[in-house]
Amino acid sequence: MIHVVHHPAYVSPAPARSTYRWGKNGLIRDLLLEEGARIAWHQPEAMPRHWLEAVHDPDYVAEVLEARVPPEKTRRIGFPVTPPVALRAQMVPAGTWAAAHLALLHGFAANTAGGSHHALAATGAGYCVFNDLALAAVRLVEEGTVARIAIVDCDVHQGDGTAALTAGRSDIATYSIHAEKNFPVRKARSTLDVGLPDGVDDDGYLDTLATTLVPFLDDVAPDLILYQAGVDPFAGDRLGRLSLSLDGLARRERLIADLAIRRGVPLASTVGGGYGDDALAIARRHVDAILTLGTAFAPIRTGTPS
Numbered sequence: 001m002i003h004v005v006h007h008p009a010y011v012s013p014a015p016a017r018s019t020y021r022w023g024k025n026g027l028i029r030d031l032l033l034e035e036g037a038r039i040a041w042h043q044p045e046a047m048p049r050h051w052l053e054a055v056h057d058p059d060y061v062a063e064v065l066e067a068r069v070p071p072e073k074t075r076r077i078g079f080p081v082t083p084p085v086a087l088r089a090q091m092v093p094a095g096t097w098a099a100a101h102l103a104l105l106h107g108f109a110a111n112t113a114g115g116s117h118h119a120l121a122a123t124g125a126g127y128c129v130f131n132d133l134a135l136a137a138v139r140l141v142e143e144g145t146v147a148r149i150a151i152v153d154c155d156v157h158q159g160d161g162t163a164a165l166t167a168g169r170s171d172i173a174t175y176s177i178h179a180e181k182n183f184p185v186r187k188a189r190s191t192l193d194v195g196l197p198d199g200v201d202d203d204g205y206l207d208t209l210a211t212t213l214v215p216f217l218d219d220v221a222p223d224l225i226l227y228q229a230g231v232d233p234f235a236g237d238r239l240g241r242l243s244l245s246l247d248g249l250a251r252r253e254r255l256i257a258d259l260a261i262r263r264g265v266p267l268a269s270t271v272g273g274g275y276g277d278d279a280l281a282i283a284r285r286h287v288d289a290i291l292t293l294g295t296a297f298a299p300i301r302t303g304t305p306s
């Protein structure tokens with residue numbers, strides 16, 4: 001059984017004049033529903049305001065929750081923050097936090113949204129409003145659930161917001177493997193950054209991932225991995241620049257799962273980037289990632305079936 005966190009508020013109506021494709025989260029839900037009893041569904045509650053304020057500037061939190069984000073921040077985010085978008089922004093980080101708790105119980109769990117790794121303290125950016133990865137990680141260590149977290153970000157874009165929001169913390173380490181020439185132009189400093197040249201293929205990507213992530217995890221020795229499983233390194237992605245095949249993405253998920261399983265470290269995944277005209281194909285890639293990760297973890301589960 002694969003534990004999946006989802007909330008109806010993830011599926012927000014598209015704000016007027018938004019070029020961001022809003023259908024993805026609903027399609028991910030629909031494809032996972034087709035898996036039937038294999039999926040155990042969980043619904044988060046909205047993240048309390050003071051948890052949001054532990055990572056984001058309280059003025060920015062107020063701007064989002066009251067749906068009055070100023071125009072320059074709206075431009076950086078890439079879509080207007082309407083009341084449904086604000087509710088979604090409050091729900092998604094709670095989903096990543098809930099997935100982490102489920103992973104600690106079951107080995108693996110997935111949030112059907114999240115991976116909002118460009119959001120910064122006082123503004124969103126790059127289709128990200130609040131940074132669910134940083135919010136969940138900070139909350140998990142501050143509530144005493146775990147002592148050390150590794151955030152592993154395999155989105156094709158650098159996890160700049162996550163790096164900035166967790167900089168200087170000894171209890172949260174960040175790893176980002178990304179296309180060096182891609183957005184954001186100005187990179188932040190993760191604990192470990194692996195910038196790839198354009199056009200890297202499956203073997204080049206997986207080889208670099210293995211040779212950099214293994215020592216990182218050995219070094220950090222995390223109690224939990226938060227995994228941003230962006231599918232935009234795919235060759236056909238509109239905003240990609242890398243050349244992974246579908247098989248390469250599946251091999252990536254198995255490698256990530258293996259590294260966690262061998263260390264006995266629970267892993268919670270989020271979605272992430274995935275861009276193009278065919279929203280169903282993109283949703284399929286996200287669901288494939290969740291199912292591949294969940295399948296890899298399945299044999300190691302212990303205790304009574306749940």
Ligand SMILES: [Zn+2]
Nearest residue numbers: 155156157273
């Ligand atoms: Zn991306």
